[in-house]
Amino acid sequence: MGQGSYAFSDALKASALTLDDATLDKWLENPRALVPGNRMSFPGLKDAAKRAEIIAYLKQQR
Numbered sequence: 001m002g003q004g005s006y007a008f009s010d011a012l013k014a015s016a017l018t019l020d021d022a023t024l025d026k027w028l029e030n031p032r033a034l035v036p037g038n039r040m041s042f043p044g045l046k047d048a049a050k051r052a053e054i055i056a057y058l059k060q061q062r
């Protein structure tokens with residue numbers, strides 16, 4: 001996470017996380033808990049089934 005042309009926050013760049021399924025699930029559940037100080041205002045999605053649907057959808061877009 002934090003690599004690419006987007007201007008990611010220092011918090012995200014310093015996180016040294018790899019965006020695999022488990023990490024993406026944690027990010028979608030509570031971005032602030034996974035990477036304190038990151039810029040994403042979204043509070044998180046508590047419903048695990050909905051998070052799994054989003055992750056499956058994103059994989060279809062590859």
Ligand code: HEM
Nearest residue numbers: 001002007008009010011012028037038039040041042054
């Ligand atoms: C698949 C779903 C999503 C993923 C993987 C994702 C991922 C990210 C990442 C990695 C960042 C950069 C954060 C940083 O640099 O600190 C970001 C920023 C942000 N995200 Fe998300 N996001 C998602 C959905 C959402 C949703 C649903 C919202 C709001 C409803 C949202 C709002 C924001 C905002 C406001 C920012 C900051 C943008 C800026 O720098 O101006 N995101 N997102």
